[in-house]
Amino acid sequence: DAGVTQSPTHLIKTRGQHVTLRCSPISGHKSVSWYQQVLGQGPQFIFQYYEKEERGRGNFPDRFSARQFPNYSSELNVNALLLGDSALYLCASSFRIQGQDSGNTIYFGEGSWLTVV
Amino acid sequence: GNSVTQMEGPVTLSEEAFLTINCTYTATGYPSLFWYVQYPGEGLQLLLKATKADDKGSNKGFEATYRKETTSFHLEKGSVQVSDSAVYFCALTAQKLVFGQGTRLTINP
Numbered sequence: 001d002a003g004v005t006q007s008p009t010h011l012i013k014t015r016g017q018h019v020t021l022r023c024s025p026i027s028g029h030k031s032v033s034w035y036q037q038v039l040g041q042g043p044q045f046i047f048q049y050y051e052k053e054e055r056g057r058g059n060f061p062d063r064f065s066a067r068q069f070p071n072y073s074s075e076l077n078v079n080a081l082l083l084g085d086s087a088l089y090l091c092a093s094s095f096r097i098q099g100q101d102s103g104n105t106i107y108f109g110e111g112s113w114l115t116v117v
Numbered sequence: 118g119n120s121v122t123q124m125e126g127p128v129t130l131s132e133e134a135f136l137t138i139n140c141t142y143t144a145t146g147y148p149s150l151f152w153y154v155q156y157p158g159e160g161l162q163l164l165l166k167a168t169k170a171d172d173k174g175s176n177k178g179f180e181a182t183y184r185k186e187t188t189s190f191h192l193e194k195g196s197v198q199v200s201d202s203a204v205y206f207c208a209l210t211a212q213k214l215v216f217g218q219g220t221r222l223t224i225n226p
């Protein structure tokens with residue numbers, strides 16, 4: 001079975017541009033979360049979606065937005081890119097809402113490396 | 118708020134040495150605790166977890182015990198291998214995963 005898949009794996013954008021990152025969860029998983037990992041730091045929570053509804057948002061500006069589609073795949077959009085947005089963006093999927101019960105294992109994709117120049 | 122503090126790295130050991138990576142947490146309620154590992158160029162993989170006080174998580178020779186009294190979840194391995202070289206993250210769940218800053222481990226042959 002396929003794991004969590006993310007695309008693109010690497011991309012370079014210019015300041016002020018917009019970027020869309022995509023994630024396909026493990027088959028049967030209904031929850032998708034997005035995390036930002038800046039080099040040398042731990043991942044920081046951006047969004048969680050479950051059954052196509054936003055179920056949590058981290059401390060990120062409104063330039064960051066996301067959505068989940070009927071097939072449970074998800075997109076993360078970032079507008080007006082800044083140099084500080086350069087990071088590894090990780091998608092995580094699970095069957096149930098993440099954080100609500102200990103039996104709900106969370107699986108991560110390999111991430112999308114975004115460089116803003 | 119909820120937070121995780123890890124032992125600062127990098128940590129460099131020789132093969133077959135004993136490993137400890139310290140992790141302490143601050144949380145309301147009773148979170149589940151995790152160790153994730155990130156190999157170079159890859160995403161995060163769940164290494165082990167513990168869901169309640171005094172639980173011991175174990176996998177691939179690594180162990181960690183959920184200590185509520187000291188709010189700790191230290192990662193240990195009795196004999197490390199070169200293939201264990203990676204970045205290790207301690208994390209807790211509180212409606213989302215909250216990660217520590219990571220500890221880079223390098224094992225020399």
